[in-house]
Amino acid sequence: MRCQDGKRVGGKEITAKMIISVASGKGGTGKTLVATSLALSLNNREPVRLLDCDVEEPNAHILLKPLFTRKQVVSIPIPRVDETKCTLCGKCAEVCVYNAIAVVGEKVLIFPELCHGCGACSYLCPEGAISEVGREVGVVEFGQSGGIEFVHGKLNIGEAMAPPVIRQVKMHINRGGVTIVDAPPGTSCPVTEAVKDTDFCVLVTEPTSFGLNDLTLAVDMVKRLNIPCGVVINRDGVGDRGVEEYCLKEGIPILLRIPLDIKIAKFYSRGITLVDGMPEWRESFARLFDSVKQIARKARRGKSE
Amino acid sequence: MKEVVVLSGKGGTGKTSIVASLASLAKSKVMVDCDVDAADLYLLLKPVAQENHEFWSGQKAVITQDRCTECGLCRELCRFEAINDRFVVDPVSCEGCGFCYNICPVDAITMSESLSGHWFVSQTRYGPLVHARLGIAQENSGKLVALVRQEAKQIAEVQGLSYIISDGPPGIGCPVISSISGVDLVLIVTEPTLSGMHDLERVIGVCHHFAVPVIVGINKYDINEDNSHQIEHYCHSQKIEIAARIPFDNVVTEALVQGLPVVEYSQNTVAHEIARLWRAVAEYLS
Missing domain, CATH: 3.40.50.300 (P-loop containing nucleotide triphosphate hydrolases)
Incomplete structure (x- = not known):
């Protein structure tokens, strides 16, 4: 989807120095926890922008407490039928694969929640009877937190489709500095929407069978998207060695280990980032960034060859 | 129940x-x-799996390269930016709306059903x-x-x-x-x-x-x-x-x-x- 000023998310137009997704x-x-601490640790070295793409349950703002200055509504273009022009031919219903428009008797019914906004019905209506109106599905908010430029999306309650909101958040990748993308959980379309077109994906996991199972799925996802990845093991020390053995076997670098520490959990519960609560971690995250940069550069060279 | x-x-x-x-x-x-x-x-x-079923759902557009004249209409109209400049559909971005399929002037685009997953009935x-x-x-x-x-x-x-x-x-x-x-x-x-x-x-x-x-x-x-x-x-x-x-x-x-x-x-x-x-x-x- 194109944003108003015509920038593209996919393709070559984006020249950001580094886009790191965290999934x-x-x-x-x-x-x-990782995305916010990484952003804070780079803050004095690079211009940093954090995009919270977990639009169903955005949480980064709770930790970074940005001052919001601007808001943008995200809407999907849905059809509106001019009944004076409509001949009830049924072409619109025939081309809509989402069953969002139907001709019933003498009426055309529209089901806005099912519409993906593809535009097929309005374009293909032989009578030109269909125009489009925006239906709000969420908002994107912009703010500042210290030196960090902050952008997040919020899906409206009761809305099913997160990807349009995620796409709108991703329009705001920082061209001149570092962009950190906080992705939603899972491996399906909202996650790939958040992670695709990033230079590197940091996969955060925990050393349990649940963590390992979902890590393997996430690794399959980033491989499919052809994005280099590395792992952060959180709550290191609980559970078993399964994650470590898996990373070793697959040749996936372990970038950082964060131990199980009730102090960290308590800071988090109060909305305090790891590096604010325990500044000694700042250096570790800066080092993590250096390794990410190195691996991503190497991968980029590999791709271009 | x-x-x-x-x-x-x-x-x-x-x-x-x-x-x-x-x-x-x-x-x-x-x-x-x-x-x-x-x-x-x-x-x-x-669980011990008793039944294993395929989940076919959602279509993806596929462009037949020998038919495509690279007119660019599909690329222009696709709102999901799923078609790249070499006229290849990115299946991750494609939402399966079929708009491109409907408007391609040379019928170079087909919609193919994709295997989207599996579901199981198991005994535990x-x-x-x-x-x-x-x-x-x-x-x-x-x-x-x-x-x-x-x-x-x-x-x-x-x-x-x-x-x-x-x-x-x-x-x-x-x-x-x-x-x-x-x-x-x-x-x-x-x-x-x-x-x-x-x-x-x-x-x-x-x-x-x-x-x-x-x-x-x-x-x-x-x-x-x-x-x-x-x-x-x-x-x-x-x-x-x-x-x-x-x-x-x-x-x-x-x-x-x-x-x-x-x-x-x-x-x-x-x-x-x-x-x-x-x-x-x-x-x-x-």
Whole structure:
């Protein structure tokens, strides 16, 4: 989808120095903890922008407490039928694969929640009877937190489709600096929407059978998207060695280990980032960024050859 | 037959560990894993698969290169930017709308059905389990959720079972909406972190939006008791029952390492509180 000023998300137009996504497969492993601490640790070295793409349950703002200055409505273009022009020919219903428009008796019914906004019905209506109106599905908010430029999306309650909101958030990738994308959990379309077109994906997991199972799914996902990845093991020390053995076998670098520490959990519960609560972690995250940069550069060279 | 689904909004609050324990505590039930893109319940229930079905859903556009004249109309009209400058469709971006297929002047585009995942009916020592695996990067998780729920309902009817217990997905979007439509009760497992509380309010909002009743269990209750009190206060204001307060305890992870529901691994407060949670659910559903 194109944004108003015509930039593209996919393709070559984006020249950001580095776009790092943070994903996990399993929820609650510490994606947001890693994304926010990484952003804060780079803040003095690079211009940093954080995009919270977990639009169903955005949490990064709770930790970074940005001052929001601007808001943009995300809407999907849905059809509106001019009944004076409509001949009830049924072409619109025939081309809509989402069953969002139907001709019933003498009426054309529209089911806005099912519409993906593809535009086929309005374009293909032989009478030109269909125009489009925006239906709000969420918002994107912009703010500042310290030196960090902050953008997040919020899906409206009761709405099913997260990808349009995620796409709108991703329009705001920082061209001149570092962009950190906090992805939603899982491996299906909202996650791929968030992770695709990033230079590197940090996969946050925990050393349990749940963590391992979902990590393997997440690794399959980033491989499919052809994005280099590395792992952060959170709550290191609980559980078993399955994640470590898997990473070793697959040749996936373990970038950082964060131990199980009730102090960290308590800071998090109060909305305090790891590096604010325990500044000694700042250096570890800066090092993580250096390794990510190195691996991503190498991968980029590999791709271009 | 009554259906309860366990949700959380925020991931990692302990849904699956608790559902596995409910599986152990409840009699006469079928289990469903509605978290189809990161399904973990099977790791604790250790199912033996009895049926394995393919889930075909959603079409993707394919451009036949020898027919394509590179006129560019499809690329111009596609709102999902799924067609690149070499006229190849990116299946991850393609939403299967078929717009390009309909407008291609030389009929170079076909729509092909894609294998989007698998779903299984399995036997466990706790009873039948219906679960699924959505393919990586696939859409239509909502449809797959509806399908596994429908299957579980049939099993419950045929076998005369009293409960359908579902492990739900995180978030508030498509698969969550699909997993709560028409259920008898949503049990929300939350945690006393600011993120957990924020997400709890949003998922309660979704339940209210679709008019399904809710009860709440607070997991890791004691990692921040002030926050737990706030959750209690909030739920009280929404007339939502708090059914259990489960303390933070390493036995939950230890049980996971042993591959057991925590109520079978330990008899401590965690197990007692989960038992209390199940009694509240059963009472609500009776």
